[in-house]
Amino acid sequence: MSETMLLPRTGSTSSDEVTIVEWRVAVGDAIQVGDVVAEVETDKSTVEVESTAAGTVLELCAAELDELSIGDPLLVVGEPGEEVARVPAGGGEAAAPTHGPSENPRAASPFEPKHRDLSDASTPQPPPFVGSPPLAPSSSAIRATPAARRRAREVGADIATFHPGSGPDGRIEEHDVTSPVTPGAPSPSSTPGWAGGLKGVRRTIALRMAQSGAEVVPVTLQRDADVTDLLRWLRGGEPSRRRSLIDAVLVVVARTLVRHGPLNAHLLAEGIVEHPHVNLGYAVDGGRGLIVPVLTDAHAAGIDAIAEQRRTLVEQALGATLPGEATQGATFTVSNLGPFGVESFTPVVNLPQVAILGLGATRRVVDVGEDDELSVRTKLGLSLTFDHRAVDGAPAARFLDDLATTLAEPFSLLL
Amino acid sequence: MSERRMTIGQALNDVLRSEMAADPRVICFGENVAAAGGSFAVTKGLLEEFGPRRIFDTPISEAGWTGMAVGAALTGLRPVLDMMFSDFSLLAMDQIINQAAHLRYMTGGQTEMPLVIRMPTGAGAAYAAQHSQTLYGMYAYIPGLRVVVPSTPADAAGLMRTAIRDPNPVLFFEHKTDYGRRGMVPEGDHTVPFGEARVAREGTDVTVVAVGSLVHMAIEVAERLSDEASVGVLDVRTLSPLDKDTLCEVVASTGRCIVVDEGHRTFGPGAELAAAIAEGAFDYLHEPVLRLCGADTPVPFAPSLEKAFLPSADRLEQMIRGMSR
Numbered sequence: 001m002s003e004t005m006l007l008p009r010t011g012s013t014s015s016d017e018v019t020i021v022e023w024r025v026a027v028g029d030a031i032q033v034g035d036v037v038a039e040v041e042t043d044k045s046t047v048e049v050e051s052t053a054a055g056t057v058l059e060l061c062a063a064e065l066d067e068l069s070i071g072d073p074l075l076v077v078g079e080p081g082e083e084v085a086r087v088p089a090g091g092g093e094a095a096a097p098t099h100g101p102s103e104n105p106r107a108a109s110p111f112e113p114k115h116r117d118l119s120d121a122s123t124p125q126p127p128p129f130v131g132s133p134p135l136a137p138s139s140s141a142i143r144a145t146p147a148a149r150r151r152a153r154e155v156g157a158d159i160a161t162f163h164p165g166s167g168p169d170g171r172i173e174e175h176d177v178t179s180p181v182t183p184g185a186p187s188p189s190s191t192p193g194w195a196g197g198l199k200g201v202r203r204t205i206a207l208r209m210a211q212s213g214a215e216v217v218p219v220t221l222q223r224d225a226d227v228t229d230l231l232r233w234l235r236g237g238e239p240s241r242r243r244s245l246i247d248a249v250l251v252v253v254a255r256t257l258v259r260h261g262p263l264n265a266h267l268l269a270e271g272i273v274e275h276p277h278v279n280l281g282y283a284v285d286g287g288r289g290l291i292v293p294v295l296t297d298a299h300a301a302g303i304d305a306i307a308e309q310r311r312t313l314v315e316q317a318l319g320a321t322l323p324g325e326a327t328q329g330a331t332f333t334v335s336n337l338g339p340f341g342v343e344s345f346t347p348v349v350n351l352p353q354v355a356i357l358g359l360g361a362t363r364r365v366v367d368v369g370e371d372d373e374l375s376v377r378t379k380l381g382l383s384l385t386f387d388h389r390a391v392d393g394a395p396a397a398r399f400l401d402d403l404a405t406t407l408a409e410p411f412s413l414l415l
Numbered sequence: 416m417s418e419r420r421m422t423i424g425q426a427l428n429d430v431l432r433s434e435m436a437a438d439p440r441v442i443c444f445g446e447n448v449a450a451a452g453g454s455f456a457v458t459k460g461l462l463e464e465f466g467p468r469r470i471f472d473t474p475i476s477e478a479g480w481t482g483m484a485v486g487a488a489l490t491g492l493r494p495v496l497d498m499m500f501s502d503f504s505l506l507a508m509d510q511i512i513n514q515a516a517h518l519r520y521m522t523g524g525q526t527e528m529p530l531v532i533r534m535p536t537g538a539g540a541a542y543a544a545q546h547s548q549t550l551y552g553m554y555a556y557i558p559g560l561r562v563v564v565p566s567t568p569a570d571a572a573g574l575m576r577t578a579i580r581d582p583n584p585v586l587f588f589e590h591k592t593d594y595g596r597r598g599m600v601p602e603g604d605h606t607v608p609f610g611e612a613r614v615a616r617e618g619t620d621v622t623v624v625a626v627g628s629l630v631h632m633a634i635e636v637a638e639r640l641s642d643e644a645s646v647g648v649l650d651v652r653t654l655s656p657l658d659k660d661t662l663c664e665v666v667a668s669t670g671r672c673i674v675v676d677e678g679h680r681t682f683g684p685g686a687e688l689a690a691a692i693a694e695g696a697f698d699y700l701h702e703p704v705l706r707l708c709g710a711d712t713p714v715p716f717a718p719s720l721e722k723a724f725l726p727s728a729d730r731l732e733q734m735i736r737g738m739s740r
Contacts, residue, residue, distance in 0.1 A: 033737070145701045145702065146697045146698050146700045147699055147700055150699070
């Protein structure tokens with residue numbers, strides 16, 4: 001008996017559409033549960049899809065670069081040489097003539113009776129769930145683990161909204177059930193017309209920027225930080241031990257943020273939530289578009305740990321192998337346009353965060369000292385955009401001042 | 416409390432000796448228990464120590480001498496019987512079920528039934544279908560019987576002491592391939608209460624609920640998989656009373672459970688354990704509760720087939736892998 005594997009939800013994508021980037025199996029291959037069968041691109045990243053079925057691949061249901069929705073048939077496995085049981089790809093409406101809606105109780109009515117009689121196994125059952133149903137099935141008829149149903153009750157969500165899940169045959173697992181209100185996540189139902197032609201990463205960026213533009217009341221503060229001494233320290237010592245300015249700045253930003261809770265916060269439906277930890281988003285030009293991996297608990301990491309973590313994340317972002325969870329949970333974001341000679345700019349707040357720091361280029365400038373003494377110093381441009389709904393100008397300026405002072409006297413961090 | 420390392424057989428022998436010494440009402444009888452010291456040497460040396468009035472051999476007449484024990488228990492003695500093979504207890508079903516299990520109830524609690532029947536159980540020694548069955552599930556079905564299935568020397572000792580002192584009929588299942596299993600046993604008046612399952616191994620991903628000697632197979636598989644998954648093992652210890660609270664609590668903490676039991680799969684003890692989990696821990700389950708049990712056939716005599724009949728470590732490993740993927 002052949003079995004159709006449905007495209008599972010992979011990672012924490014906010015969209016149901018994925019693009020098949022590459023098939024890793026071909027018709028005739030024997031596969032096990034857990035084998036990687038395809039690489040797909042979601043709106044967040046490129047991820048590997050593991051098989052939920054075992055057997056010989058009889059059919060691949062899509063070509064590379066095809067776009068599929070979660071729950072669509074991905075491939076069919078069975079015994080070698082077995083005939084593929086034809087299944088309607090798009091639910092009842094695409095059913096073959098011999099298998100019309102009137103013969104298929106599931107397709108005929110999305111409202112299943114609450115209790116299905118499963119006691120008599122010899123009674124012909126409607127085929128197991130294949131393809132997307134025309135409407136979301138009622139919550140009693142969908143496959144979900146008891147733990148997933150409990151979780152849905154706890155967060156006040158309808159289990160049907162998480163269909164199909166990541167388990168076998170689209171079974172909803174506990175981890176598929178998320179809180180129904182996720183501020184910042186674009187809702188597919190409210191997609192504006194202009195986004196219709198956009199796909200993948202571009203579409204996510206567009207929707208998030210539009211949301212930020214529509215909601216945030218942005219104010220950008222700009223000033224310089226004197227990084228002369230910091231650079232001298234970074235460039236001293238063995239060449240192999242040299243650290244880069246960006247990693248030092250990230251360390252200083254993270255540790256300064258700990259002292260400025262209002263900037264290290266989320267604006268959520270329930271209010272402003274200040275975070276005790278700093279998860280630093282770091283904007284990367286990822287080839288397919290802007291991508292923001294997260295340096296988790298950056299406030300607790302030393303410069304070498306930050307450098308290592310950042311290097312790994314950037315490599316993954318460029319190689320499109322960033323796991324979905326690596327872009328989640330940022331409490332503050334840093335965007336660096338300095339390498340392009342930009343001195344200052346107005347970065348866009350990444351909801352539900354309340355502020356973002358733009359880093360500009362370093363410049364050699366003649367500085368007038370306190371006793372009118374002239375000296376050549378290196379200055380770094382800082383651009384802090386904050387959401388005035390959540391933060392006022394003074395606390396934002398205090399943060400920026402603290403940051404600039406600490407960058408100028410990095411050894412104060414040792415005190 | 417100091418401990419001593421001994422086998423399950425030695426631990427049981429020790430407890431019988433100390434209980435017989437402490438309480439003159441404790442007597443032992445059955446086939447081959449006295450002069451031969453028991454088919455599995457559990458009553459070895461007791462005849463020399465306590466004499467033929469306290470421990471004696473019976474004819475091959477299970478219904479007769481079990482009935483005698485019911486009468487003895489009813490009138491104030493505390494008999495400990497040796498059934499040699501639990502399969503032979505089928506000859507004494509009327510005495511065990513109709514009489515021993517029911518008399519306390521039918522007299523409104525006016526009588527006690529302090530009777531222990533030792534039931535060497537299980538397959539794995541090529542004793543064939545009539546000497547290898549796992550019958551504790553059948554007895555656990557009968558209200559009024561206590562059904563005990565220890566897995567370690569310490570539990571064997573502690574549960575046997577509790578059994579001898581209990582006012583109810585207790586069927587005490589000792590796996591016949593496990594008498595030589597060694598472990599530390601607390602010295603002194605060590606008892607283990609009925610109705611308390613034991614967490615034999617902590618685990619956060621999957622819980623294996625095991626009965627009797629299969630606890631050790633489950634632990635072995637859990638250790639083997641320790642790099643891949645955190646597998647806990649729960650030792651049921653007594654089927655009646657069954658510690659449903661601990662059972663459900665432990666399974667709820669992982670949400671994934673495999674019940675391992677040597678009894679036949681269909682209508683076996685594994686089914687009751689799985690049902691109790693489904694009732695008590697349903698909201699925490701990530702997957703259906705699975706069973707790894709003895710096959711639904713008589714126990715084969717050929718060692719290769721007997722091995723195939725029994726739950727295997729490899730099969731358990733596969734099942735756990737299938738869950739924690």
